[in-house]
Amino acid sequence: MQGKKQIVTRRDFLKVTGSSVAAVGAASNLEASLIQQDPKKARIATVGTGSRGIGMWGAPVVRDYSDRVQFVGLCDINGKRVKVAQRLLGKSISDMDGHLRSEEKTSPAQGNSQQIPVFTDFDEMVSTVKPERIIVTTMDSTHAQYVIRGMELGCNIICEKPFATDEEQCQAIIDAHKKHQKQVTVTFNARYGLSATKVKELLNAGEIGELYSVDYAEYLDTDHGTSYFRRWHGIKENSGTLLCHKASHHFDQLNWWIDSDPEEVSAFGELRRYGRKGPFRHANCRLCTHKKECPFYWDITKHEYLMDLYVSCESEDGYFRDGCAYRNAINIYDTMSVQVRYANKVLVTYSLNVGVPPEGQIIVFNGSKGRIELRNYARQPWKPPARAEIRLMRNLENDSTLIPVARREGSHGGSDKLIRDHVFIPDSPDPLKRRASVRAGIMSAIIGIAGYRSIERKTPIKIKDLVTI
Ligand SMILES: NC(=O)c1ccc[n+]([C@@H]2O[C@H](COP(=O)([O-])OP(=O)(O)OC[C@H]3O[C@@H](n4cnc5c(N)ncnc54)[C@H](O)[C@@H]3O)[C@@H](O)[C@H]2O)c1
The missing domain is CATH 3.40.50 (Rossmann fold)
Structure with missing residues (x-):
């Protein structure tokens, strides 16, 4: 921190x-x-x-x-x-x-x-x-040490994503799990979304035949997106960049939908809006002299709960929950583009764009018989027809089927409650295999890790050169 x-x-x-x-x-x-x-x-x-x-x-x-x-x-x-x-x-x-x-x-x-x-x-x-x-x-970069030590001390583990933030941590978790054989659950709540579930069902049912490629575009708006740059997430050594911290949700969904292992990753990343690219800076918003002109000024004092949980605890570690989104130390990217090739030949093109309106996702699945287009609406200035829309199209047909996805109550669209049920009610059914273990945790994190290594080294990265599973 x-x-x-x-x-x-x-x-x-x-x-x-x-x-x-x-x-x-x-x-x-x-x-x-x-x-x-x-x-x-x-x-x-x-x-x-x-x-x-x-x-x-x-x-x-x-x-x-x-x-x-x-x-x-x-x-x-x-x-x-x-x-x-x-x-x-x-x-x-x-x-x-x-x-x-x-x-x-x-x-x-x-x-x-x-x-x-x-x-x-x-x-x-x-x-x-x-x-x-x-x-x-x-914090993300400290998960691996507790996962491993917890297993060593005889405990089963429930771990938030990302499971790990570098390849050494991934390998150490794999080796420790082999040795201790404890039950490990990685909590990928994004698998539980209604639209993610519907896509999985359509793919499983063979509606578009054999899957050839996926185009996954993620957009984070200035409110949600900027929050990562205010916090510890802005430092690569803490979060593994947003390719680990944020995209591990999306890489896990991709692995789950595609049902194969990633083999090779190539990526580009740029910092365009935040950190050293800003016109001025301060340590944090509360004490800042640029409050009036800063587009990202955020007043934590209006949030009683955050004042209690973070501001009142600053004397222990100096951590600012309202850190400056323009601080020079920020060394992650806000604009990222990733390509992934899977063992079953599926090709993925993924992008993560931070600070752009509106928030949401556009995900397209191209198969031998047709195509699924998913548009997730998170926050936008117009009223969307549904929480999400899925359009199913078949090759050589002029028509398409629109599948609206309802809005479900609850945090993260109700997914958080469903995953808690899976974690704490062990015999609850799991027909879509959404419970995620060590392998899924590693396979999602490693795409993000390979992504930032590819950006650093300016070369494609083979997963087998990073970890042995
Ligand atoms: N699945 C999701 O949708 C989702 C959503 C939010 C956060 N998360 C994950 O949950 C985790 C926590 O996120 P958060 O938003 O609560 O962050 P946070 O900063 O609010 O909380 C992290 C806590 O960890 C503590 N900490 C840091 N280093 C530590 C160490 N070495 N030993 C012990 N404690 C340490 C900090 O003091 C802090 O209290 C992150 O890994 C994040 O990726 C997942």
Whole structure:
């Protein structure tokens, strides 16, 4: 993160973070001895108590799955943030103003009835509260170390995407998984979208015959897109660029739809709008002298929840949640173009464009018998006919079939709830094979990694030259 520990270097890799804040450690031991464990419930613990750790894998889990699982520990490198998380997860869900997306606030429910023990040292947490499953929601470049250490300590793993941010991490996870054989789930919620699901069904049904190629264009608007440049994501060593952080969702969808392995990747990337390309800069928005003229000025003080979770914790690590999108340290790209060749000869052309209106996706599948066009509407100034539209066309036919995709309630279009059901209700059916394990996690991350290596080295990259699966 920025501040004291801005970049996790290769040397830090596999050396699990041990920056104990004495006060938290001491308190946590006391609390750990007080928590009553219910033998009927699976013991889970989280490392990384930021917005995803709380909003997706914290509060809704307490609300919806408390009959099955029990949080026994929370860990974060930031000793203040982990205490905020403890407080938030202990509150009534309906009181947790602003920190759940509005769609998540459906039913008031009680928070965790007991104080969850908190830690800043991962090993200490695991040895003290002995979780069966670890949820990894830390900064991207630190996932691998907790996935591996968690398995070494005997835990099953639930990990956010991207699974890893460089090829060494990928190989280390593959090797550790072979050795420890623990259950690992990578949480690709984008597989659960209604339009992604419909496309998978059409492809499985052979509606366009054999798949030949896919054109995937992703557009992030100035609001959503700029947010990546304000945060730790703007530093390649933290996020593996947006080709890992963001596009790992899309590369995973592609792998799942195409049902084959990527073999070779070629990419270009440019920084056109943000970072050093900006006309002026400051450390963060709050203190900036260019508030009036900056198109990306954003006032975090209006967001009570973010003030609590990030601003009140700045003294621990110096991390600004409202960092300047024009800061010189930004070394990722905002405009990217990637080509991928798969083992089954499918060719993919992918682009990721940040800071462009409107937000959404256009994805086209070309097959031996026809074509599927998918248009996902996320945010635009006009009212779209549906959440998404799928048009199915057949070769040599003048007509097409329009398949509207309904709007579904819930965060990420309801996908987050579905993936939580899959994760916490083990016997729930999975006809489209959406549960993703180590292989899927590696295969999506490695396309992004090969992408940024191709940009760095100005040459195509073969996946087999990066990892051995
Ligand atoms: N699937 C999705 O749709 C989705 C959406 C948002 C975020 N995410 C993923 O969730 C993860 C967390 O994202 P976020 O938005 O909550 O970020 P965040 O910055 O809000 O939270 C990350 C937390 O990790 C902590 N942390 C950083 N380095 C650490 C270390 N070495 N050890 C322990 N804790 C450490 C930070 O202090 C912070 O509290 C990321 O990997 C991100 O890619 C996924």
